[in-house]
Amino acid sequence: MELELQRSILYHENGNLEEAEKGYLELIKENPEDGKLNFLLGTLYLQGGRPDVSSVFLGKSVSKNPSNTKAINNLGLAYQSMGRYDDAIKLFKAAIKVDKNYLSAYNNLAICCQLTGDYQNAVEILLTALSINQNDSETNYNLGTVLHKNGEFEEAIKYYKKAVELNSKSAEAYYNIALIKIDNKEFESAETFLKKSYEIQPNNFDILFNLGFVNEQLKNYTSAENFYNAAYKLNPSSSELNFNLGNIFKENKNWKRA
Template identity: 25%
Template sequence: MKKYMIDNYKNLARKFKIEGQLIKALRFYEKAYKQPGAKDDVELLLDMAINYDEFENEAMAEEKYWEVLAVDKEECRAYYGLGTIYDRQEEYYKAIEYYKKAIELNPIYDRAYFFLADSYEKINERNKAKESYKKAIEINNKDFWSHTNLGSMYEEDNENEQAYYHMKRALEIIPNHYMALFNMGVILKKLGRINEAIDYYEKSIMENEEYAYGYLNLSIIYKENRDYKNAIEVISRGIEYNPHVAVLYYNRACFYININLYDRALKDIITSYKIEPRLKRYIKKDEELNPIKAFKAYKLVFEKE
């Protein structure tokens, strides 16, 4: 009878969770937890830990994961859960320890490999990160984010053919994901495939008009080809959808300087500084901005003590 009550409350909690009623779900998990024998129910404790985590109550989530391990010290999901908590707390070495323990207990735990890779990347253990992403992919070759993140790492390390392979694979899994489309644009440009890069940046922008760096990178391609008209058109579109992104105004100012529209350039560079005051030292050192540095308005903003 007691086990029946625990299961009944768990089922009600799971029903409310599926419906998105997390507070009601937690209420029934807690009712189940009060029943005799509930503290030995690993599935209940794991459900509660996850639910607390979704409420950003990391202390209670951590407590429940430790209760799980007190019942079953070989429950890999509890070690994984602890790893995710320490990861968010930026205790990456501690997170790595728990992800590795989860993998030791379950060698095909692809999510543990994925987040292990992410933690290694955050502490700049790049080779270990790559190997962990590869392992996640070996277990699940349709893992979009493992392909995407691994491709990005290869691109950052100028291993561009490898980068292209993994980004292409990511786009076979989710063809219209803006980040993979953007990353493919970056890779293709580095491979000298400029027209294809332009196409992928445009596709990325279509999928997410509020991702500022799609406009930035595309406009820079046009600038490098001295096509300032298209560079300005693209980055102006970016500003329309991202009016608070300083780097867009900064770069448009540089484009305007190249076609001698100094008043517009000055207005943009001041706007970029107002949005992001830390840009001031870069602005003062940037020789491309020299044509506007004699303007009174420039001096009032950037040369005052």
């Protein structure tokens, strides 16, 4: 069993979920109550976008080992994906009760609170997480998003900047700073942060669209057209993009395309 299990885990770690699933299912036929197998299979289904199936296996894993914080946390994520927010919140709190330093559970609990509109609790939870480890990029980013959605833009920028200081590959943090700058009509600053995000994710429609938009506002029409065209290749059906492209073609005297 051990050799087959290690082979399946290797498939799983390398992203070959189909082969990993086959291996886990064969093994669990003979060991249906095995907590580790149920955890691995439940986690695989969670990663594969099947939270309902995932919750069955993770639930069994938690029942076999109530102190397995990863299983508790992942079961919470499965319930969260299913819209069962109250159940998810209970599980994230249970994981924290087992391990008061388990940052993933704090972050997931805060996200779940945010999804239910409980911004104040989300902020308090993330501040508690930062008191455990102030240098966790994910926690800083998540606090930025909560503050951002609550309209506290300057505070949000502070935590987004801390997130990218800790993780320079956080395209989302750069992008979200840019969105705040766009809302404030600080287009040159927005372009700077969008370009940082673009360097990390050059094929992201939203980044390309907004690079087109800020260049349009800055009257850099050739650059705007180039970014809009790149975005068009990714999503040619976007009505907003097509409208903006039409305006740019007119500015660039490209009458045939306008």
